[in-house]
Amino acid sequence: MPRIDETPTPALVLDLDILESNIAAMTAWAKQHGIGLRPHAKTHKCATISQRQLEAGALGLCCTKVGEAEALAAAGIARIAITAPVLTPARIRRLMDLNRQIELTAVVDEMGNADDLAAAAEAAGKPLKVLIDVDVGTHRTGVTSAATAVTLAALIDGRQGLELGGLQGYAGHVQHVQDYRIRKIRTERDLQVLAEARDALRQAGFEVAVISGGGTGSHRIDAGMGLLTEVQVGSYVFCDVDYDVVDLTGDGSRPYRNSLFVDLTVISANHPGFATVDGGYKNFATDGPVPEVTTGAPAGTSYRFFGDHFGRLEFADTYHQANSGERVRCIVSHCDPTINLYDSYTCVRGDEVVEHWPIEGRGRGD
Numbered sequence: 001m002p003r004i005d006e007t008p009t010p011a012l013v014l015d016l017d018i019l020e021s022n023i024a025a026m027t028a029w030a031k032q033h034g035i036g037l038r039p040h041a042k043t044h045k046c047a048t049i050s051q052r053q054l055e056a057g058a059l060g061l062c063c064t065k066v067g068e069a070e071a072l073a074a075a076g077i078a079r080i081a082i083t084a085p086v087l088t089p090a091r092i093r094r095l096m097d098l099n100r101q102i103e104l105t106a107v108v109d110e111m112g113n114a115d116d117l118a119a120a121a122e123a124a125g126k127p128l129k130v131l132i133d134v135d136v137g138t139h140r141t142g143v144t145s146a147a148t149a150v151t152l153a154a155l156i157d158g159r160q161g162l163e164l165g166g167l168q169g170y171a172g173h174v175q176h177v178q179d180y181r182i183r184k185i186r187t188e189r190d191l192q193v194l195a196e197a198r199d200a201l202r203q204a205g206f207e208v209a210v211i212s213g214g215g216t217g218s219h220r221i222d223a224g225m226g227l228l229t230e231v232q233v234g235s236y237v238f239c240d241v242d243y244d245v246v247d248l249t250g251d252g253s254r255p256y257r258n259s260l261f262v263d264l265t266v267i268s269a270n271h272p273g274f275a276t277v278d279g280g281y282k283n284f285a286t287d288g289p290v291p292e293v294t295t296g297a298p299a300g301t302s303y304r305f306f307g308d309h310f311g312r313l314e315f316a317d318t319y320h321q322a323n324s325g326e327r328v329r330c331i332v333s334h335c336d337p338t339i340n341l342y343d344s345y346t347c348v349r350g351d352e353v354v355e356h357w358p359i360e361g362r363g364r365g366d
């Protein structure tokens with residue numbers, strides 16, 4: 001097996017020991033707290049990681065888009081929930097094809113769409129399981145009141161093509177609130193509408209078997225509330241710079257560690273104090289903080305974007321002279337959009353490259 005420092009850069013490097021430790025830590029935590037895990041595959045878009053999560057006891061995976069779900073289903077993942085509404089006749093047809101092949105759950109947040117899904121599922125001859133998506137304050141998707149959830153449940157209940165699975169409420173706006181106490185206050189306040197929807201549905205005689213939501217930022221708080229039956233944690237498998245500043249546990253402990261990196265090479269070092277590396281806007285997500293240099297350069301080295309294909313290492317010691325050919329490892333800024341820039345993970349154990357895992361869902365925003 002080649003050593004990682006012999007492989008070309010930029011490389012998306014996944015440390016398997018740390019990935020496995022993150023999956024094991026989340027599994028043990030969920031078991032201990034009696035809550036289901038339905039990890040979000042938008043984070044990794046990878047069938048091999050999905051399979052590892054399923055083998056560890058996940059109930060299934062989540063995907064955001066039909067295309068992402070198609071890619072994972074084609075690679076053998078057979079239990080998927082699509083967490084955003086699916087509209088347009090062509091996409092709904094693809095959804096029905098998927099529903100024939102795998103155990104699928106979809107979400108709805110409006111009558112017209114529920115009607116369209118019901119008609120398509122009736123024509124396809126297999127009911128589609130749906131969760132009613134509730135807007136818990138992110139204002140991205142979801143019904144905005146318990147009363148609307150009840151009306152929608154009645155429509156779903158009256159259609160042969162649909163099966164009411166329960167509710168979804170994802171509080172995306174709280175996940176990265178850094179302070180645990182503030183995140184807890186906001187999560188508990190904002191999930192009240194989901195609790196109201198659950199109570200209203202039950203009062204109206206509907207079963208609410210599943211309440212799905214939450215993410216890496218809120219999962220500990222969600223479990224404490226006892227409202228969600230499963231959490232859609234995504235980023236915990238990798239932990240990026242974005243999440244490193246979030247106190248996930250309230251006591252400062254770090255159960256999940258950085259497993260995902262981009263390795264780069266210094267391609268020009270003709271000045272003291274800084275050097276140019278071979279990775280820029282096309283190699284990292286740019287919506288979050290900058291990548292963090294973790295190894296290969298003196299402590300205190302920072303990374304700055306320096307063009308599509310380039311970055312600039314800035315050394316704390318302005319007299320430091322780097323050499324071309326030196327390699328650095330960076331913790332990815334925001335994991336989800338970063339992995340979408342690569343075809344595969346270069347998987348390492350220590351310094352050895354042990355496998356390459358395809359990112360089947362890469363680019364599948366369709």
Ligand SMILES: Cc1ncc(COP(=O)(O)O)c(C=O)c1O
Pocket residue numbers: 040042043062083170172175213214215216217232233234235236
């Ligand atoms: C609907 C939904 N659920 C869960 C997640 C996972 O969140 P995280 O990566 O913070 O764990 C996301 C991420 O954006 C999401 O959109």
